[in-house]
Amino acid sequence: MPTEPTGPTRQALPPSRPRGFSRRALPGAAGAGLLAGPLLSACGSARAPGSLQVSFQEWGGGEATARFLDSAAAEFMAARPGTSVEVIPLVAPENDYFTKNELMMASARTTPDIVYEDTFILRADIAAGYLRPLDDYIADWPLWDAYVDVAQDAVRDEDGRVYAIPGPTDTRAIWYHRRVLERAGIELPWNPRTWDDVLDTARAIRDRVPDVVPALFYSGKAQGEKASMQGLQMLFNGTGSVLYDEDTRRWTTGAAGMRSSLRFLHTLYGEGLGPPLEAALDPNLTETVYTSWMPEGTVGMVVDGNWIAQHWDDWPEWDSELGLARMPTQHGQGRGFVTLSGGMAWSLPALAPDPDLTWQLLSTMMSTANATSWTVGDNKLANRSDVAAAPGYAGYSPVTGFFTDLVPHADYRPALAPYPQISSAIQAATEAVMTGAASPEAAADGYDAALVDIVGIEATTPEVAT
Incomplete structure (x- = not known):
């Protein structure tokens, strides 16, 4: 028994x-x-x-x-x-x-x-x-x-x-350090309406608050899925382009949103608005961000998720020192913001x-x-x-x-069998532009070529300009 x-x-x-x-x-x-x-x-x-x-x-x-x-x-x-x-x-x-x-x-x-x-x-x-x-x-x-x-x-x-x-x-949004933005002369609460608002705030931090990383969008192969999800797709999903068309059941090539998103990252790193490359390409970057940069006020803004507050048991002031803003769409179009779940x-x-x-x-x-x-x-x-x-x-x-x-x-990533490989291609494209190894246009072309190689030309369709 x-x-x-x-x-x-x-x-x-x-x-x-x-x-x-x-x-x-x-x-x-x-x-x-x-x-x-x-x-x-x-x-x-x-x-x-x-x-x-x-x-x-x-x-x-x-x-x-x-x-x-x-x-x-x-x-x-x-x-x-x-x-x-x-x-x-x-x-x-x-x-x-x-x-x-x-x-x-x-x-x-x-x-x-x-x-x-x-x-x-x-x-x-x-x-x-x-x-x-x-x-x-x-x-x-x-x-x-x-x-x-x-x-x-x-x-x-x-x-x-x-x-x-x-x-x-x-879900994901922009965490920002109130003290850093105040020192940069940014009015609080901060509610960016467009990508230009985000970049302009990062430039103000760069110019007025020394020894601070202005903005962090995870990028590069070392950051894995964070580079795809918290990095590129929080931009891409605010452009009007789609990675995968549910109606045609095809993956998109020639997406204007891919080029725009990669241009944003190229600007971020090219103008010194992101972290130094040795930090950005460190696979342990998130630990540094959560346990050091954010509590110490050495980063202005970070695109990340709700869960990261669990790292701050030893930082009881985090709620008063950090603010939250929705990630805006490229031009403030549509519903005006993007998040991924x-x-x-x-x-x-x-x-x-x-x-x-x-x-x-x-x-x-x-x-x-x-x-x-x-x-x-x-x-x-x-x-x-x-x-x-x-x-x-x-x-x-x-x-x-x-x-x-x-x-x-919230948007979700395309839950399809090829997505993990496609995510790797996204990570490679972000690394190419952040390191200066390729222009945004060349990196986007490289992504398209990798996409076709992964799923086959018959499973792709060029984006139709509107």
């Missing part, structure tokens, strides 16, 4: 080693070959019935997610005697985590029952055949309708089916043996109480109406209201 577990099991796996293949090749021929073996030979999990596993990324601060999972797993097991839940933290940086996650899902013997998916690579794993659609489950789950539309869209495949349940989210989501691997029981665990994890506790504990934002209205959410951080108000207006 099974005994009732007293708490979830925690199994820590070692950091990933470099693999001999790229995860970005999985949806193609190589990916099909990799997946074919496990699919054809899947002979079931060796785990006992009622034994479930949940994996997640634990890297650079996954403590809040670990606490959330342990608590939800204990709640689930207490309500279902005889079940067990093993929480598996995958200790790996981003790209290694994606690879480790996919290798585990590729076999019925190793797959967890619930996995932690980044929404921007979700469709890559769908295309590889790793994930199970959840439409039959969410049809009877009342909390699905509590999600804002953009969160629901972020976990759908192109065929409209849902493959994940979103976790809490984030990201976030992780929970998926059910296709080869996991007991999806019905697993769904009961997932719905326990994402109950209103558990989702609220996780959101607050991890300095994230609500993308569900029930969490946003829950006691303790609205006031958990001084900036919660500002960033939560941006959630319904």
Whole structure:
């Protein structure tokens, strides 16, 4: 007779080693070959019935997610005697985590029952055949309708089916140092309306406040996805161009917005308005920014997300010393501002043996109480109406209201299988202009060429001038 577990099991796996293949090749021929073996030979999990596993990324601060999972797993097991839940933290940086996650899902013997998916690579794993659609489950789950539309869209495949349940989210804006802007003669509160307003403020800081980095837009390959998301796409999405056209289902070449965005970065670095190159290309730049530049007032403005306040436990004055402004569109057109959301989501691997029981665990994890506790504990934002209205959410951080108000207006990155490679091409283009290795026009042409190489000419379309 099974005994009732007293708490979830925690199994820590070692950091990933470099693999001999790229995860970005999985949806193609190589990916099909990799997946074919496990699919054809899947002979079931060796785990006992009622034994479930949940994996997640634990890297650079996954403590809040670990606490959330342990608590939800204990709640689930207490309500279902005889079940067990093993929480598996995958200790790996981003790209290694994606690879480790996919290798585990590729076999019925190793797959967890619930996995932690980044929404921007979700469709890559769908295309590889790793994930199970959840439409039959969410049809009877009342909390699905509590999600804002953009969160629901972020976990759908192109065929409209849902493959994940979103976790809490984030948004991005311009953090600025009030004291630095005041010394530069900028009136507060600062609310830039155009890109020129941002550049003019950066020039004022450069000219009037010595020994301060005027502005930081993450750029270059060393900054990884931050260079794509917090850097170029916070500009690009305010131009009227699109990376991917949802109507034609084609990637855009010759985008005027790409050239405009790269010109902005070229100006920023060419005029000494950004950080020195040795700092900008340092893979540890974010740690320097959060723990040194911002608390010490040696940077004027930083385009970044709501979550960064979690780094300032030893800086209680941060709320009075920092201000927030929406990132303006290029000319103030449209709604006048841009923000991007990201976030992780929970998926059910296709080869996991007991999806019905697993769904009961997932719905326990994402109950209103558990989702609220996780959101607050991890300095994230609500993308569900029930969490946003829950006691303790609205006031958990001084900036919660500002960033939560941006959630319904957020853009998401194209959640398509080729996006990780395309993001790398974006990072390379930003590095080319910031270092002066290429003009904005040449860097944009290089991006177009890389895009065609990644997706094929038939999956692209030139932007039509308007």
